[in-house]
Amino acid sequence: MRRGLGIALACAAAAVALALLSASLPHVQASAPDSDEQYLSPSEMAFSPDGRLLYVVCERSDQLLVVKVKDGTVLYRIHVGHIPRTVAVSPDGRQVFVSNSWDDTVSVIDTATLSVTRKIQTGAEPYGVVVDRTGKTLYVANRITSDVSVIDTATGVERKRLLAGHGASYLAISADGTRVYCTHVYPRIGEQRTVPQSEVTVIDTAREAVVERIPLEGVAGMFHVAVSTDGRLGVIGQMRPKNLVPLAHVEHGWVFGHSLTVFGADAGGTIEVPVDELEHYYSLQYGVAIAPDKSHIFVSASGSDIVTVIDTKRLLAFARSRRKPFVNDLSASANYVLARIAVGKNPRGVLMSPDGKRLYVANRMDDTLSVIDTVGNKSVGTIDLGGPKNITALRHGEQLFTTSRYAFQGQFSCANCHIDSTFDGLTWDLEPDGFGQDIVDNRLIEDLSGTEPFKWNGGNPSLTVECGPRTEKYFYRSESYSEKELAHLVFYILNLPLRPNRFRLSNGQLTDAQERGKAIFNRKVNKFGKPIPEGNQCSYCHSGPKYTSQLQFDVGTGKWTDRSPIFDTPQLVNVALTAPYLHDESARSLEEIWTVFNPRDRHGMSSDLTKDELNDLIEYLRTL
Amino acid sequence: MKLRMLTVLLLLVLPLAAAEKPATAKPVATAMPLFRWENFTTANGLPDNHVFTVLVDRDRVWAGTENGLALYEHGNWKVFTPADGLAHRAVLSLALDKRTGDLWVGTMAGLSRISAGRIDTYTQLNSGLSNDVVYGVGVQDDFVWTATAAGASRLDTRTGEWSLYNERNTPMAEIWVYAVSTGPDKVYFAVWGSGVLEYTIATGRWKDYTDPDGENEIVLFKDQGLIHKITTSVSYVDKTLWAATYFGDSHYDGRTWHNFMAKDSGLPSNFTNQVRGLDATRAWFCTDKGLAYYDGVNWAVYRPALDTGKPEMYIRDADGKITPVPVETAPAHNYILGIDFQGDDVWVATAKGLSHGVRQR
Numbered sequence: 001m002r003r004g005l006g007i008a009l010a011c012a013a014a015a016v017a018l019a020l021l022s023a024s025l026p027h028v029q030a031s032a033p034d035s036d037e038q039y040l041s042p043s044e045m046a047f048s049p050d051g052r053l054l055y056v057v058c059e060r061s062d063q064l065l066v067v068k069v070k071d072g073t074v075l076y077r078i079h080v081g082h083i084p085r086t087v088a089v090s091p092d093g094r095q096v097f098v099s100n101s102w103d104d105t106v107s108v109i110d111t112a113t114l115s116v117t118r119k120i121q122t123g124a125e126p127y128g129v130v131v132d133r134t135g136k137t138l139y140v141a142n143r144i145t146s147d148v149s150v151i152d153t154a155t156g157v158e159r160k161r162l163l164a165g166h167g168a169s170y171l172a173i174s175a176d177g178t179r180v181y182c183t184h185v186y187p188r189i190g191e192q193r194t195v196p197q198s199e200v201t202v203i204d205t206a207r208e209a210v211v212e213r214i215p216l217e218g219v220a221g222m223f224h225v226a227v228s229t230d231g232r233l234g235v236i237g238q239m240r241p242k243n244l245v246p247l248a249h250v251e252h253g254w255v256f257g258h259s260l261t262v263f264g265a266d267a268g269g270t271i272e273v274p275v276d277e278l279e280h281y282y283s284l285q286y287g288v289a290i291a292p293d294k295s296h297i298f299v300s301a302s303g304s305d306i307v308t309v310i311d312t313k314r315l316l317a318f319a320r321s322r323r324k325p326f327v328n329d330l331s332a333s334a335n336y337v338l339a340r341i342a343v344g345k346n347p348r349g350v351l352m353s354p355d356g357k358r359l360y361v362a363n364r365m366d367d368t369l370s371v372i373d374t375v376g377n378k379s380v381g382t383i384d385l386g387g388p389k390n391i392t393a394l395r396h397g398e399q400l401f402t403t404s405r406y407a408f409q410g411q412f413s414c415a416n417c418h419i420d421s422t423f424d425g426l427t428w429d430l431e432p433d434g435f436g437q438d439i440v441d442n443r444l445i446e447d448l449s450g451t452e453p454f455k456w457n458g459g460n461p462s463l464t465v466e467c468g469p470r471t472e473k474y475f476y477r478s479e480s481y482s483e484k485e486l487a488h489l490v491f492y493i494l495n496l497p498l499r500p501n502r503f504r505l506s507n508g509q510l511t512d513a514q515e516r517g518k519a520i521f522n523r524k525v526n527k528f529g530k531p532i533p534e535g536n537q538c539s540y541c542h543s544g545p546k547y548t549s550q551l552q553f554d555v556g557t558g559k560w561t562d563r564s565p566i567f568d569t570p571q572l573v574n575v576a577l578t579a580p581y582l583h584d585e586s587a588r589s590l591e592e593i594w595t596v597f598n599p600r601d602r603h604g605m606s607s608d609l610t611k612d613e614l615n616d617l618i619e620y621l622r623t624l
Numbered sequence: 625m626k627l628r629m630l631t632v633l634l635l636l637v638l639p640l641a642a643a644e645k646p647a648t649a650k651p652v653a654t655a656m657p658l659f660r661w662e663n664f665t666t667a668n669g670l671p672d673n674h675v676f677t678v679l680v681d682r683d684r685v686w687a688g689t690e691n692g693l694a695l696y697e698h699g700n701w702k703v704f705t706p707a708d709g710l711a712h713r714a715v716l717s718l719a720l721d722k723r724t725g726d727l728w729v730g731t732m733a734g735l736s737r738i739s740a741g742r743i744d745t746y747t748q749l750n751s752g753l754s755n756d757v758v759y760g761v762g763v764q765d766d767f768v769w770t771a772t773a774a775g776a777s778r779l780d781t782r783t784g785e786w787s788l789y790n791e792r793n794t795p796m797a798e799i800w801v802y803a804v805s806t807g808p809d810k811v812y813f814a815v816w817g818s819g820v821l822e823y824t825i826a827t828g829r830w831k832d833y834t835d836p837d838g839e840n841e842i843v844l845f846k847d848q849g850l851i852h853k854i855t856t857s858v859s860y861v862d863k864t865l866w867a868a869t870y871f872g873d874s875h876y877d878g879r880t881w882h883n884f885m886a887k888d889s890g891l892p893s894n895f896t897n898q899v900r901g902l903d904a905t906r907a908w909f910c911t912d913k914g915l916a917y918y919d920g921v922n923w924a925v926y927r928p929a930l931d932t933g934k935p936e937m938y939i940r941d942a943d944g945k946i947t948p949v950p951v952e953t954a955p956a957h958n959y960i961l962g963i964d965f966q967g968d969d970v971w972v973a974t975a976k977g978l979s980h981g982v983r984q985r
Contacts (some may be wrong), residue, residue, distance in 0.1 A: 619785060
């Protein structure tokens with residue numbers, strides 16, 4: 001009892017403190033972006049077969065730029081679909097394929113006319129795209145549907161979908177064309193509070209089937225994969241979250257490790273190697289390239305504005321000398337890291353020139369490409385792609401979101417947990433509430449305006465508090481944001497748009513099942529005609545345009561690890577994308593919210609529903 | 625004139641007469657497939673002798689047993705259990721997605737998908753699956769159909785949407801769905817006590833086929849419809865439906881029914897666990913008294929003799945004449961639950977082991 005009173009007093013004191021703090025912080029209104037500046041946000045590149053042209057995907061401007069390699073001139077700007085992500089060139093160079101992540105299409109560009117000749121339908125949220133050696137088959141990694149589309153390039157018909165990892169994202173094809181490798185950004189949905197599991201999905205292009213899944217334990221958040229020209233060495237950029245321990249040891253490095261997975265015959269299996277070093281981290285190992293002679297590996301740290309150069313021979317020799325895994329030994333990198341090359345803001349894709357002498361780096365947050373001399377391992381130039389020079393509050397906020405410079409020793413940025421401004425599929429033990437208490441799911445941050453308060457306990461009244469003192473104190477343990485920076489960061493987050501819902505019909509109508517589910521969601525009486533108490537009606541707590549009353553309730557989902565069973569009502573927009581569910585990710589699917597974790601009908605009246613009706617309800621929820 | 629009429633008559637009759645006999649000139653006994661049987665039990669690697677189902681994927685053979693899913697590859701058995709992520713140890717049904725290579729596994733406690741070694745499991749608690757007892761599973765393009773103890777389910781693997789089919793939205797009087805068979809235009813279900821259900825893919829419409837005389841134990845109208853409503857298995861091939869019941873079997877070409885019973889065909893028993901059509905005229909029948917093959921005219925039965933247990937094979941021709949064929953091997957047991965094909969070979973699930981029929985001629 002005394003302990004309970006103590007906790008209550010502490011909570012009250014904290015609430016008062018946060019409220020006072022909130023009042024003293026700059027107030028940021030959610031509103032439309034303050035400028036329509038057309039930033040480019042270059043993210044990925046590909047060479048024409050002759051090496052004379054560089055195709056650059058620009059996420060923000062929905063463009064593919066054609067850049068003359070010789071002098072860095074932007075020759076053409078081709079409009080593609082919405083939020084393009086990656087690019088591939090057909091072996092004969094006649095076609096360029098660009099994945100449009102918000103349109104669920106691939107734009108096919110005729111390089112003779114430099115026009116989009118066709119848009120091919122893909123799975124939901126296409127990212128990585130590669131063409132096979134014949135040019136007849138296109139492989140597309142779909143992040144939302146977690147699969148790989150196999151598409152006939154001649155007809156544009158999707159022949160099949162292959163099951164890939166959760167949040168399938170990046171692809172690489174072996175030089176001989178026999179294998180396609182696929183990474184994914186979210187860990188596999190498994191048992192709650194277990195070590196994250198990921199996989200490299202290996203596709204046999206002859207059979208167009210998955211033939212191997214290379215397991216990666218402890219990895220969550222894999223980005224680019226590259227394969228050497230002889231097919232004997234593969235490299236993946238990745239994160240290793242330390243989410244099973246309390247986030248109380250930032251200063252000891254217990255938040256994220258940034259590493260590579262090296263696989264293939266040269267590695268003699270699968271080896272994870274750290275890229276961080278003692279007392280400094282290189283966050284978000286995003287783009288990867290292997291020199292044609294395999295002498296060096298280049299990897300961009302997109303949160304650290306750095307390209308790391310690794311001596312492959314020394315790396316493999318060091319790995320062989322270590323009998324036990326050394327991915328958490330931050331002293332290891334000193335044995336194989338040759339150089340850290342400063343590049344532009346938020347470097348993403350890296351691309352090796354065909355002769356291996358130059359490395360191009362897409363600097364997403366300053367609309368440039370860095371050019372690196374791979375012999376001297378130094379930056380030798382910057383290609384300005386022609387983006388606006390004025391930095392708006394929105395742009396500045398995004399730059400702050402993606403940089404890890406504010407965290408202690410540069411360990412991580414907002415983007416580590418909110419991958420591409422989404423989520424990470426992990427639970428964290430965040431707060432200074434005692435170890436192992438208040439395990440929380442990482443919520444989606446799209447379209448947040450009107451969903452406050454924040455945190456699962458509703459303890460943060462505004463994003464200003466959430467991103468300011470809370471982040472500074474509990475997360476970064478380091479330099480805090482200035483008032484202006486905080487305002488811009490909050491402004492960016494509050495203006496993160498909602499991704500299109502993939503489960504609604506294109507005409508906006510609901511299917512029969514979704515209509516039936518909607519009726520269940522909104523019902524006020526049970527199947528036997530008895531009134532359902534207000535608090536047990538779905539639409540009571542999940543009300544309003546974002547499907548949250550912005551109030552906190554005890555819906556019977558509290559666990560022994562929770563200090564209080566009262567939780568903030570989460571918004572339901574795009575809820576289909578964010579499995580697992582509940583405040584602690586204990587429900588692996590929407591179904592389990594009711595089939596497992598609602599035994600007393602406190603989280604909505606569900607015990608009278610048949611399985612068909614529960615399925616209908618879920619079909620409706622997926623449209624929100 | 626008479627001669628010309630006689631010639632025309634002969635031209636009309638001769639082909640019909642020929643159709644009554646096997647097309648080849650070979651004697652019936654040599655025309656029917658002969659096998660050398662190799663049997664697998666717990667003694668040589670199988671996890672359990674109760675084998676409910678078998679599926680061949682090129683040179684790999686999957687056997688669903690009461691104690692795990694066994695994979696036979698390169699002469700070795702590998703066993704998958706719930707410890708590997710399988711929904712349950714008792715594996716009742718298997719289906720291969722030939723486009724992706726993924727295997728769908730129906731068990732006593734859910735549906736599992738095995739894709740390049742990774743196992744994902746769907747249950748009635750964590751997904752929209754109608755019931756955890758998955759008697760049958762079938763793949764139709766991007767859809768996975770399941771026959772469960774509480775109706776049929778369909779998973780759209782592209783969208784993740786589950787659709788349930790039961791007494792509320794189909795002519796399913798009972799919801800104990802025992803088997804499913806998919807084709808390019810239709811999906812058929814064997815519904816225990818409710819006959820056969822037909823789903824037309826293009827229209828999404830359902831149609832039921834039940835025993836026209838409505839008699840559970842007596843067949844009054846032999847070829848006027850499904851032989852019995854206690855159906856156990858369906859097989860849809862070449863636009864022809866083969867249906868198995870515990871009271872005989874049926875063949876339906878879309879217009880006419882033809883039924884088979886032990887008393888008037890080569891079926892060794894009316895109690896049929898599974899039927900697998902090879903085409904519109906040929907089929908295999910897995911009964912409680914042996915494995916039977918029907919070539920459209922003649923029957924062959926393979927089993928350990930019911931009395932002595934010694935290997936036995938016999939052939940029944942169109943005239944009902946029974947001809948024993950001397951054999952030295954037989955399937956592991958006469959209680960046959962499932963069959964699949966590997967070229968000319970057959971693999972057979974029995975109550976006491978898995979049998980590989982190596983084709984001899």
